[in-house]
Amino acid sequence: xxxxxxxxxxxxxxxxxxxxxxxxxxxxxxxxxxxxxxxxxxxxxxxxxxxxxxxxxxxxxxxxxxxxx
Amino acid sequence: xxxxxxxxxxxxxxxxxxxxxxxxxxxxxxxxxxxxxxxxxxxxxxxxxxxxxxxxxxxxxxxxxxxxxxxxxxxxxxxxxxxxxxxxxxxxxxxxxxxxxxxxxxxxxxxxxxxxxxxxxxxxxxxxxxxxxxxxxxxxxxxxxxxxxxxxxxxxxxxxxxxxxxxxxxxxxxxxxxxxxxxxxxxxxxxxxxxxxxxxxxxxxxxxxxxxxxxxxxxxxxxxxxxxxxxxxxxxxxxxxxxxxxxxxxxxxxxxxxxxxxx
Amino acid sequence: xxxxxxxxxxxxxxxxxxxxxxxxxxxxxxxxxxxxxxxxxxxxxxxxxxxxxxxxxxxxxxxxxxxxxxxxxxxxxxxxxxxxxxxxxxxxxxxxxxxxxxxxxxxxxxxxxxxxxxxxxxxxxxxxxxxxxxxxxxxxxxxxxxxxxxxxxxxxxxxxxxxxxxxxxxxxxxxxxxxxxxxxxxxxxxxxxxxxxxxxxxxxxxxxxxxxxxxxxxxxxxxxxxxxxxxxxxxxxxxxxxxxxxxxxxxxxxxxxxxxxxxxxxxxxxxxxxxxxxxxxxxxxxxxxxxxxxxxxxxxxxxxxxxxxxxxxxxxxxxxxxxxxxxxxxxxxxxxxxxxxxxxxxxxxxxxxxxxxxxxxxxxxxxxxxx
Numbered sequence: 001x002x003x004x005x006x007x008x009x010x011x012x013x014x015x016x017x018x019x020x021x022x023x024x025x026x027x028x029x030x031x032x033x034x035x036x037x038x039x040x041x042x043x044x045x046x047x048x049x050x051x052x053x054x055x056x057x058x059x060x061x062x063x064x065x066x067x068x069x
Numbered sequence: 070x071x072x073x074x075x076x077x078x079x080x081x082x083x084x085x086x087x088x089x090x091x092x093x094x095x096x097x098x099x100x101x102x103x104x105x106x107x108x109x110x111x112x113x114x115x116x117x118x119x120x121x122x123x124x125x126x127x128x129x130x131x132x133x134x135x136x137x138x139x140x141x142x143x144x145x146x147x148x149x150x151x152x153x154x155x156x157x158x159x160x161x162x163x164x165x166x167x168x169x170x171x172x173x174x175x176x177x178x179x180x181x182x183x184x185x186x187x188x189x190x191x192x193x194x195x196x197x198x199x200x201x202x203x204x205x206x207x208x209x210x211x212x213x214x215x216x217x218x219x220x221x222x223x224x225x226x227x228x229x230x231x232x233x234x235x236x237x238x239x240x241x242x243x244x245x246x247x248x249x250x251x252x253x254x255x256x257x258x259x260x261x262x263x264x265x266x267x268x269x270x271x272x273x274x275x276x277x278x279x280x281x282x283x284x285x286x287x288x289x290x291x292x293x294x295x296x297x298x299x300x301x302x303x304x305x306x307x308x309x310x311x312x313x314x315x316x317x318x319x320x321x322x323x324x325x326x327x328x329x330x331x332x
Numbered sequence: 333x334x335x336x337x338x339x340x341x342x343x344x345x346x347x348x349x350x351x352x353x354x355x356x357x358x359x360x361x362x363x364x365x366x367x368x369x370x371x372x373x374x375x376x377x378x379x380x381x382x383x384x385x386x387x388x389x390x391x392x393x394x395x396x397x398x399x400x401x402x403x404x405x406x407x408x409x410x411x412x413x414x415x416x417x418x419x420x421x422x423x424x425x426x427x428x429x430x431x432x433x434x435x436x437x438x439x440x441x442x443x444x445x446x447x448x449x450x451x452x453x454x455x456x457x458x459x460x461x462x463x464x465x466x467x468x469x470x471x472x473x474x475x476x477x478x479x480x481x482x483x484x485x486x487x488x489x490x491x492x493x494x495x496x497x498x499x500x501x502x503x504x505x506x507x508x509x510x511x512x513x514x515x516x517x518x519x520x521x522x523x524x525x526x527x528x529x530x531x532x533x534x535x536x537x538x539x540x541x542x543x544x545x546x547x548x549x550x551x552x553x554x555x556x557x558x559x560x561x562x563x564x565x566x567x568x569x570x571x572x573x574x575x576x577x578x579x580x581x582x583x584x585x586x587x588x589x590x591x592x593x594x595x596x597x598x599x600x601x602x603x604x605x606x607x608x609x610x611x612x613x614x615x616x617x618x619x620x621x622x623x624x625x626x627x628x629x630x631x632x633x634x635x636x637x638x639x640x641x642x643x644x645x646x647x648x649x650x651x652x653x654x655x656x657x658x659x660x661x662x663x664x665x666x667x668x669x670x671x672x673x674x675x676x677x678x679x680x681x682x683x684x685x686x687x688x689x690x691x692x693x694x695x696x697x698x699x700x701x702x703x
Contacts, residue, residue, distance in 0.1 A: 016091030057073040061095030138559035146393035150400025179389040331382035
């Protein structure tokens with residue numbers, strides 16, 4: 001099974017939550033922590049659930065997510 | 070296939086952008102970049118022309134191509150000058166609804182009439198966002214905005230239909246919910262030899278969403294629920310409104326130069 | 333394009349021919365009296381030399397496309413008259429701010445507003461200087477003959493390319509519609525904008541003495557940032573910092589002010605006389621005739637004619653004003669008057685609207701001032 005890596009640039013994130021909403025497999029959740037702009041950024045709950053649909057990459061308005069795998 | 074990291078590296082600069090959380094501006098930037106990557110156009114040949122407003126800031130400075138950030142409403146004539154002067158350049162116009170259809174409405178009509186080979190992306194958020202959320206020509210009748218606190222007494226117009234009637238070769242409408250279709254449509258626009266116009270319904274969570282109790286996610290969901298690819302549906306049509314061959318301005322000008330022996 | 337030689341031409345045609353001779357390859361315009369002949373002629377002739385001609389939907393679009401074209405590397409021009417010149421003001425400021433070379437011909441007519449479209453006037457002199465918002469300096473040249481419609485059009489292109497500024501050819505219906513002999517030379521002075529050397533990244537700032545940064549073209553891989561917002565040397569927008577606004581706007585002004593000696597030009601004769609007649613444009617023709625007549629009659633009268641209205645030859649005007657009475661003769665009430673007033677103490681005015689006076693009418697005024 002391919003290793004899936006979901007890279008999140010937390011400081012680019014503005015906390016809109018679109019990536020979390022559009023992930024069909026609930027891979028992402030909102031963080032408890034805040035980034036430098038006081039936004040809750042997404043965190044990876046379970047990378048292996050990812051089906052590499054890359055909707056998060058496509059819908060993130062801030063180029064903050066990259067999926068490798 | 071190019072990765073998201075490579076798209077960002079190759080096409081995007083000055084991030085994070087100043088756009089609000091959940092704004093569709095960055096999504097349009099992403100779609101444009103991916104369309105160019107899919108096309109056979111070289112990045113160095115692209116000139117992105119914009120006017121004034123949030124949408125004008127999508128390419129300037131965030132798109133890593135030649136950019137011309139101009140005056141309010143005038144992106145299309147500036148872009149026309151670029152294209153007529155050098156037809157080898159691929160000229161993209163990114164303009165908000167107020168910029169494109171309000172103050173720049175006459176230029177839009179004549180760009181379409183001339184069928185000049187430009188790719189115009191009208192980022193339609195339904196109001197003037199940068200200045201605080203005033204009513205625009207695309208705001209629905211009755212809608213409350215900063216300057217229509219009692220409801221919009223005027224009516225909106227269907228910009229894409231107007232552009233089609235004015236003579237553009239290629240007219241389409243999508244929303245930021247339809248990212249994949251949008252990317253394909255921008256690529257198609259670039260291939261079109263003539264005036265290509267894509268209306269992109271784009272969420273403005275700050276100026277519009279807040280008034281309606283919606284955030285970016287809600288607004289994207291609204292686009293999903295209230296649009297249809299079926300022309301017969303009562304919902305807002307998304308898809309290609311027209312795609313026809315017509316005489317194009319720049320090619321016609323260069324043909325005359327050739328015929329007259331100009332060098 | 334006409335070969336070198338002597339011709340009998342209308343001023344607007346001489347202007348169009350000069351543009352082609354200067355290397356103009358792009359014209360965009362909108363019809364307006366009394367400037368239309370420039371575009372009528374170029375619509376026919378420009379494509380024959382490989383130039384692009386386009387009639388736009390209005391004057392705003394015309395100057396916009398001229399600026400867009402200039403960024404592809406083409407010498408570009410538009411021509412208009414008062415109402416269209418008013419519409420162009422915002423984008424003229426954009427050309428100043430983005431340091432875009434281009435030539436704007438204003439064949440002035442009698443205003444304000446629609447005024448009298450076929451009648452000459454020079455009421456746009458101050459508008460040419462101050463018409464767009466914010467602080468800036470600009471170059472405006474004033475021809476007074478068909479020959480100068482040719483020569484100063486050529487010079488407009490040279491100055492705009494040298495200093496990366498829009499240059500206004502501030503003609504009037506008198507010289508635009510006048511027909512007289514004009515000599516088209518074999519060669520004219522052609523200046524091309526400074527191009528960047530490889531690796532250069534600053535296209536909107538410079539430490540060079542002339543204050544003029546190099547200008548690349550679109551399509552050369554520079555990932556250019558051209559914006560009318562306040563910007564840094566690399567073109568990136570800076571909408572907030574004091575230093576960016578201060579450095580940029582001071583340089584834009586210095587570009588004209590510090591190069592004034594190279595730009596300014598005038599015609600003068602006996603400018604130390606008891607009375608010096610200051611005039612420009614078509615009005616300077618009868619004014620010069622009246623000065624000649626006065627001298628023939630034994631009066632001590634001189635003549636001064638600015639060819640660069642902006643930057644104004646203010647130092648020379650002040651020198652003249654120190655020793656002489658000055659009579660300003662112009663085809664408007666408020667054209668150049670405030671500029672001359674601030675340089676000259678003992679000022680008399682012969683102002684006139686709608687049509688040129690005869691030599692005798694100006695001569696009578698000279699006698700009146702001398703008495």
